[in-house]
Amino acid sequence: xxxxxxxxxxxxxxxxxxxxxxxxxxxxxxxxxxxxxxxxxxxxxxxxxxxxxxxxxxxxxxxxxxxxxxxxxxxxxxxxxxxxxxxxxxxxxxxxxxxxxxxxxxxxxxxxxxxxxxxxxxxxxxxxxxxxxxxxxxxxxxxxxxxxxxxxxxxxxxxxxxxxxxxxxxxxxxxxxxxxxxxxxxxxxxxxxxxxxxxxxxxxxxxxxxxxxxxxxxxxxxxxxxxxxxxxxxxxxxxxxxxxxxxxxxxxxxxxxxxxxxxxxxxxxxxxxxxxxxxxxxxxxxxxxxxxxxxxxxxxxxxxxxxxxxxxxxxxxxxxxxxxxxxxxxxxxxxxxxxxxxxxxxxxxxxxxxxxxxxxxxxxxxxxxxxxxxxxxxxxxxxxxxxxxxxxxxxxxxxxxxxxxxxxxxxxxxxxxxxxxxxxxxxxxxxxxxxxxxxxxxxxxxxxxxxxxxxxxxxxxxxxxxxxxxxxxxxxxxxxxxxxxxxxxxxxxxxxxxxxxxxxxxxxxxxxxxxxxxxxxxxxxxxxxxxxxxxxxxxxxx
RNA sequence: GCCCCCGUAGCUCAGUGGAUUAGAGCAUUGGCCUCCGAAGCCAUGUGCGCAGGUUCGAGUCCUGCCGGGGGCACCA
Numbered sequence: 001x002x003x004x005x006x007x008x009x010x011x012x013x014x015x016x017x018x019x020x021x022x023x024x025x026x027x028x029x030x031x032x033x034x035x036x037x038x039x040x041x042x043x044x045x046x047x048x049x050x051x052x053x054x055x056x057x058x059x060x061x062x063x064x065x066x067x068x069x070x071x072x073x074x075x076x077x078x079x080x081x082x083x084x085x086x087x088x089x090x091x092x093x094x095x096x097x098x099x100x101x102x103x104x105x106x107x108x109x110x111x112x113x114x115x116x117x118x119x120x121x122x123x124x125x126x127x128x129x130x131x132x133x134x135x136x137x138x139x140x141x142x143x144x145x146x147x148x149x150x151x152x153x154x155x156x157x158x159x160x161x162x163x164x165x166x167x168x169x170x171x172x173x174x175x176x177x178x179x180x181x182x183x184x185x186x187x188x189x190x191x192x193x194x195x196x197x198x199x200x201x202x203x204x205x206x207x208x209x210x211x212x213x214x215x216x217x218x219x220x221x222x223x224x225x226x227x228x229x230x231x232x233x234x235x236x237x238x239x240x241x242x243x244x245x246x247x248x249x250x251x252x253x254x255x256x257x258x259x260x261x262x263x264x265x266x267x268x269x270x271x272x273x274x275x276x277x278x279x280x281x282x283x284x285x286x287x288x289x290x291x292x293x294x295x296x297x298x299x300x301x302x303x304x305x306x307x308x309x310x311x312x313x314x315x316x317x318x319x320x321x322x323x324x325x326x327x328x329x330x331x332x333x334x335x336x337x338x339x340x341x342x343x344x345x346x347x348x349x350x351x352x353x354x355x356x357x358x359x360x361x362x363x364x365x366x367x368x369x370x371x372x373x374x375x376x377x378x379x380x381x382x383x384x385x386x387x388x389x390x391x392x393x394x395x396x397x398x399x400x401x402x403x404x405x406x407x408x409x410x411x412x413x414x415x416x417x418x419x420x421x422x423x424x425x426x427x428x429x430x431x432x433x434x435x436x437x438x439x440x441x442x443x444x445x446x447x448x449x450x451x452x453x454x455x456x457x458x459x460x461x462x463x464x465x466x467x468x469x470x471x472x473x474x475x476x477x478x479x480x481x482x483x484x485x486x487x488x489x490x491x492x493x494x495x496x497x498x499x500x501x502x503x504x505x506x507x508x509x510x511x512x513x514x515x516x517x518x519x520x521x522x523x524x525x526x527x528x529x530x531x532x533x534x535x536x537x538x539x540x541x542x
Numbered sequence: 543g544c545c546c547c548c549g550u551a552g553c554u555c556a557g558u559g560g561a562u563u564a565g566a567g568c569a570u571u572g573g574c575c576u577c578c579g580a581a582g583c584c585a586u587g588u589g590c591g592c593a594g595g596u597u598c599g600a601g602u603c604c605u606g607c608c609g610g611g612g613g614c615a616c617c618a
Contacts (some may be wrong), residue, residue, distance in 0.1 A: 029560095040560060043560080043599085079560090081560080083561095164617085277616080291614090293616095294615085295616095298616060304617080329611075330613070331613085332546045333545070356546075358547060358612080359612070400555070401556090418581045418582080420581085421554090421567060421568085424581075431579055431582080434578075435578045436578095437578095479558085484556095487557090491556095497583065500579095500583085505578060506578040
């Protein structure tokens with residue numbers, strides 16, 4: 001649609017000898033009276049041509065050559081907008097397209113042949129996933145879906161670290177609980193993992209090994225048991241939300257395959273690292289960042305920055321066209337270091353999109369719940385799924401833009417009533433399914449032969465919504481914003497519900513009824529496709 | 543002290559520099575089912591944190607301030 005407009009406008013522009021690079025930009029006007037699409041081109045050209053915008057507009061409109069079966073009317077209004085009205089009959093053709101393309105309707109092949117890597121969740125296996133991780137998990141998966149929707153071949157990846165201090169403490173936490181179970185009282189440090197799941201792991205270790213591990217160090221059996229059990233829990237939680245990573249990348253492999261050493265050598269060779277106080281520093285201040293940072297501690301252990309850089313290099317080497325990292329806002333200070341280093345090393349950092357989602361504030365009633373894995377003060381993602389269900393959880397996280405500081409209302413999420421926004425969409429889908437069932441009983445079936453009859457305002461509004469799907473889902477993918485899909489679907493559902501109450505399908509004149517039913521099926525398909533991107537089910541009945 | 547994010551209706555949030563009139567949902571109040579599913583529809587509102595600036599035009603861009611969240615470790 002916009003492509004066609006761009007074409008006829010550029011033809012007009014060349015006739016008028018207007019600058020070819022003029023910013024032709026079409027926009028959906030807020031008011032229906034202003035047409036279906038509008039451009040402010042005359043206003044934009046005022047500056048360049050130093051002429052009255054209305055004069056420029058008049059010339060453009062005069063030179064426009066368009067097909068009357070596509071565009072019904074073009075009008076110029078003050079102070080310098082050109083409004084375009086589409087031909088209603090032409091618009092109805094979309095219904096035919098949708099019913100032919102079915103689950104593929106709205107997809108784009110714009111990025112076909114490209115590959116993308118989406119790294120998300122990436123929580124270390126120190127405890128069950130919390131509601132806070134839920135946002136990252138759901139949005140990451142939806143972003144991956146969106147990229148697939150527009151043609152990318154996507155690798156969903158989970159990066160984790162099973163070495164380091166956190167994991168030692170975890171192993172030792174299990175060890176101490178085990179000793180307790182064996183009758184050896186001990187002081188359980190406050191900064192150890194307090195969660196009940198630690199005891200459960202210790203119980204299973206004891207069931208398997210009895211008292212034989214009294215002198216076993218934390219690092220071995222205890223840590224390994226904790227890691228594998230917790231990782232299983234995490235994978236199960238994710239699976240309940242329909243999330244499956246293709247690759248779990250262990251930070252440790254970066255050490256065993258020599259990448260860390262190699263990278264350090266490279267930094268030395270390039271003269272961008274130096275030794276001070278027994279530690280190795282990276283000259284980030286020379287790369288435009290605030291200050292130099294330590295990459296190897298005086299204990300000889302690297303800080304997270306070094307493996308992070310090495311890890312991203314592996315992503316480049318694996319040849320992705322797009323690299324997406326989704327982090328919580330607690331990481332917002334770390335990624336600039338990594339990007340700066342990559343840039344100095346000669347990598348194209350434009351390929352990397354670092355997305356930061358803001359934290360989730362959990363509200364239970366009016367009470368704010370502060371969460372901490374260490375203190376075992378949290379609501380797990382599993383508990384939330386138990387109570388609210390996967391669809392609600394996915395929709396809640398998907399319906400907000402990443403930058404929004406989210407207030408997650410547990411009470412609302414648990415309510416299976418009209419207060420819960422996800423049901424609004426699912427209901428529209430189920431309602432259409434019901435209509436189709438009822439119609440079938442009387443032998444009525446959708447038919448695209450007569451869709452040109454759909455010219456009522458409520459029908460046209462709905463048809464125009466259908467036109468927006470492909471474009472809106474492409475924009476959502478390019479902007480990496482799941483919330484846009486949800487916003488679109490809410491509008492589509494609302495438009496359908498309004499149509500439903502004002503216009504009858506079954507019971508109207510046969511040809512009209514068939515056309516309307518075909519349109520309803522198109523809406524159903526579009527809703528299902530959109531919900532599919534979000535990972536939310538489209539039920540036939542509720 | 544510095545950096546990132548946010549501030550839109552009572553509440554949760556949309557809003558890609560444009561048009562007399564800034565939108566949804568929930569909550570409130572009042573209507574709508576002998577008729578395709580009322581988990582729906584219609585009606586109901588003194589709202590863009592404050593102050594400047596850029597622009598023909600600012601919720602949207604810039605600066606400052608106020609308020610909230612997250613960071614600024616030889617923790618990840």
